[in-house]
Amino acid sequence: MDTLLVPPDAMQRRPGPLWLLAEVTYRCPLHCAFCYNPVDFAQAGPELSTDDWLKVIRExxxxxxxxxxxxxGEPLVRDDIEILVREARQLGFYTNLITSGVGLTEARLAALKDAGLDHIQLSFQDATREANxxxxxxxTFDLKRKVAAMTKAAGYPTVINCVLHRTNIDHLDRIIEMAAEIGAEYLELANTQYHGWAFLNRQALMPSAAQLAEAEAVTERWKARLGKKMRILFVTPDYQTKKPKKCMNGWGEVFLSVTPDGLALPCHTARMLPGLEFPDVRDHSIDWIWxxxxxxxxxxGTAWLPATCQSCEDKDKDHGGCRCQAFxxxxxxxxxxxVCPKSPDHALIDAALAEAEKPGGARPLVFRDPKNSTRLGRAF
Incomplete structure (x- = not known):
C-alpha cells in the first residue's frame, strides 16, 4: 500500500487551528546541539516579508x-516583531515570544510591551555559566540572567524553559534552585525529543534510565517544597514513555506552523518527511491549506493507520504516534x-535506550550552525 495516499475521509471540513506558530527565521546566535530546526536549515529559501506574515496572521x-x-531560530534578529505582535494583538490573539534573550534590550522590550506582547518564554540551558x-x-548565560530580571521588572511573569539531556540532567537540583532565585513563576523542564539536531546528537544527549528517574524525583521534591510559588512541568522524553503520543495533539487538528521560508506544516519538524508537498503561504490561503x-x-484521523494500529484500542488516543519519529x-x-511496544520496529527504541546505559564513549556534539548545516545537508 502506498502510505502517502490521502485517506478519503480526511478531506472534510473541520474547525480551524487554535495555535499558530510563526517560525520567523532560522538565523540564531546560539548553536544548541539539541535544536529541533531542520539539519539542512541553511538550504531554506528567503524569509517571508513582513507583509507575508501579516497575511498569515490575519488569515x-x-x-x-x-x-x-x-x-x-531567534526571532529577535528580525526588526519587525513589534509589527507582527501589534497586528496579532489587535486581532485578538494571545501573543507569546519564545526567545533565547539575545537581542532583547530594554528599548526593544518596551516596544514589544507597547505593541501588546502578552508572554515571554526565556530559554536557559543550565544553571552555571560554563555548562550553559x-x-x-x-x-550567553550572563545575558540570560539580565534578561530574566529585565522582563520581570517590565511586569511580565518569568517563564523559563530548560531542555534536559545527558550533559545537564544531573544539574537539575541547581537548575530549579536558579529558577526559584530568579523568581520564575513557571519552569518547563523539557526532556530532549530526538528531532532535528537532537537526533543527530542522540548518542551524546540521551540520559540513562537512572538519570531520568533521579531527575523526576528531584522535580517532585521541588514541587512539594515550592508549592504554588513556581509551577514546574516535567516533560518525559518519548523514548522512555512506553506509549506514543498523538502527533501535535492530532495532525492537522490544533496546530499550524509556518516556516521562515513560507511552508505551512502540521508540526514544526514535518518538512523532513519525504513524498509530501508542502504548501507555501504565498501561493495558497491558510483556509485552503488547513x-x-x-x-x-x-x-x-485514523483511517490512514497501518494494520498494527487499526486493531488497537488506543488508536483514537495516539493516532499511531509521531510521524517524524516514525520516519x-x-x-x-x-x-x-x-515508541509503541506493539510496533514491529520497537526494538529500535530498545537499542537506543541500551546505548544510553553505556558509560562514556559518547560521540562529540555537532553544533547547530550554518557551516555544519551546509556540510551535512539532509541528514535523514
Missing part, C-alpha cells in the same frame, strides 16, 4: 486561531511510531 485568525507564538555556554557553543491541502489531510527511525512516515 489564521479568521479561521479561529487564538494563540500566536513567535519563534525561530558549553551546550550552546556561545557565551482544509484542503493533501499535506494537512494526509495523517488526519527518522524506520524510513516510513506512515509506520507505527516505534
Amino acid at each position: 489564521a485568525r479568521a479561521l479561529g486561531a487564538a494563540q500566536f507564538g513567535i519563534s525561530g 555556554d558549553l551546550i550552546t557553543n556561545t557565551r 482544509h484542503e491541502s493533501p499535506l494537512f489531510n494526509r495523517f488526519r 527518522m527511525l524506520t524510513g516510513d512516515p506512515g509506520a507505527t511510531d516505534p
Whole structure:
C-alpha cells in the first residue's frame, strides 16, 4: 500500500487551528546541539516579508486561531516583531515570544510591551555559566540572567524553559534552585525529543534510565517544597514513555506552523518527511491549506493507520504516534511510531535506550550552525 495516499475521509471540513506558530527565521546566535530546526536549515529559501506574515496572521485568525507564538531560530534578529505582535494583538490573539534573550534590550522590550506582547518564554540551558555556554557553543548565560530580571521588572511573569539531556540532567537540583532565585513563576523542564539536531546528537544527549528517574524525583521534591510559588512541568522524553503520543495533539487538528521560508506544516519538524508537498503561504490561503491541502489531510484521523494500529484500542488516543519519529527511525512516515511496544520496529527504541546505559564513549556534539548545516545537508 502506498502510505502517502490521502485517506478519503480526511478531506472534510473541520474547525480551524487554535495555535499558530510563526517560525520567523532560522538565523540564531546560539548553536544548541539539541535544536529541533531542520539539519539542512541553511538550504531554506528567503524569509517571508513582513507583509507575508501579516497575511498569515490575519488569515489564521479568521479561521479561529487564538494563540500566536513567535519563534525561530531567534526571532529577535528580525526588526519587525513589534509589527507582527501589534497586528496579532489587535486581532485578538494571545501573543507569546519564545526567545533565547539575545537581542532583547530594554528599548526593544518596551516596544514589544507597547505593541501588546502578552508572554515571554526565556530559554536557559543550565544553571552555571560554563555548562550553559558549553551546550550552546556561545557565551550567553550572563545575558540570560539580565534578561530574566529585565522582563520581570517590565511586569511580565518569568517563564523559563530548560531542555534536559545527558550533559545537564544531573544539574537539575541547581537548575530549579536558579529558577526559584530568579523568581520564575513557571519552569518547563523539557526532556530532549530526538528531532532535528537532537537526533543527530542522540548518542551524546540521551540520559540513562537512572538519570531520568533521579531527575523526576528531584522535580517532585521541588514541587512539594515550592508549592504554588513556581509551577514546574516535567516533560518525559518519548523514548522512555512506553506509549506514543498523538502527533501535535492530532495532525492537522490544533496546530499550524509556518516556516521562515513560507511552508505551512502540521508540526514544526514535518518538512523532513519525504513524498509530501508542502504548501507555501504565498501561493495558497491558510483556509485552503488547513482544509484542503493533501499535506494537512494526509495523517488526519485514523483511517490512514497501518494494520498494527487499526486493531488497537488506543488508536483514537495516539493516532499511531509521531510521524517524524516514525520516519527518522524506520524510513516510513506512515509506520507505527516505534515508541509503541506493539510496533514491529520497537526494538529500535530498545537499542537506543541500551546505548544510553553505556558509560562514556559518547560521540562529540555537532553544533547547530550554518557551516555544519551546509556540510551535512539532509541528514535523514
